Amino acid sequence: MNKFSSVLLFCALLLFSSSYTVQGQEIKMFKEPPFEYYKVSKGDSFWFIAKRYGLDYKELMRLNPSVDPLNMQVGSTIRLKDSGKPVASFEEEVVRLVNVERQKAGLGAVQHRADVKSVAQKKAMDMINSNYFSHTSPNYGSPFDMLKTFGVSYRAAGENIAKGQKTPQEVMNSWMNSSGHRANILNGQYNAIGVGYYNGAWVQMFIQS
Numbered sequence: 001m002n003k004f005s006s007v008l009l010f011c012a013l014l015l016f017s018s019s020y021t022v023q024g025q026e027i028k029m030f031k032e033p034p035f036e037y038y039k040v041s042k043g044d045s046f047w048f049i050a051k052r053y054g055l056d057y058k059e060l061m062r063l064n065p066s067v068d069p070l071n072m073q074v075g076s077t078i079r080l081k082d083s084g085k086p087v088a089s090f091e092e093e094v095v096r097l098v099n100v101e102r103q104k105a106g107l108g109a110v111q112h113r114a115d116v117k118s119v120a121q122k123k124a125m126d127m128i129n130s131n132y133f134s135h136t137s138p139n140y141g142s143p144f145d146m147l148k149t150f151g152v153s154y155r156a157a158g159e160n161i162a163k164g165q166k167t168p169q170e171v172m173n174s175w176m177n178s179s180g181h182r183a184n185i186l187n188g189q190y191n192a193i194g195v196g197y198y199n200g201a202w203v204q205m206f207i208q209s
Contacts, residue, residue, distance in 0.1 A: 110192055
């Protein structure tokens with residue numbers, strides 16, 4: 001299985017004029033050993049996974065609060081070890097790293113807006129639960145459709161997605177080493193961002209408000 005990252009850029013130049021670019025990059029996936037994440041197979045449960053690796057199933061449930069123990073999605077990933085950082089701080093750390101890179105480039109910081117973050121989180125969850133890796137969701141359409149559906153207005157917007165990276169630094173390294181992803185991160189017209197993370201899927205949504 002491979003790690004992926006992908007980028008999408010959209011600018012509303014005039015009232016009904018738009019342009020976008022799509023670029024992608026394939027990168028190496030899970031490190032083993034040690035096992036930090038586990039890919040769910042058919043018939044798995046927290047109890048069976050814990051027994052297989054000599055872990056406490058209650059601890060696995062604590063580490064994966066967003067995973068429904070009665071409906072574990074085949075192909076999704078669960079955390080086996082406590083990295084010391086909760087998911088919420090993963091998202092905030094990505095924003096911090098974005099603003100570090102923007103400061104290096106002489107750009108202003110982007111604000112982590114709650115409404116944009118909510119859309120990015122829905123997209124990350126959708127990629128895992130519907131088992132796809134694309135800027136176009138089978139359920140929500142394009143990221144631009146998603147933003148409008150959930151009431152986010154913008155003059156320009158862009159999206160970076162990735163799957164399989166385990167830490168904010170790792171996913172940022174992937175994006176910054178790709179010209180398309182880096183262009184979104186260092187786009188001076190953007191002033192707001194939303195970051196979503198869910199079971200190994202990462203989403204950055206940028207907007208110019």
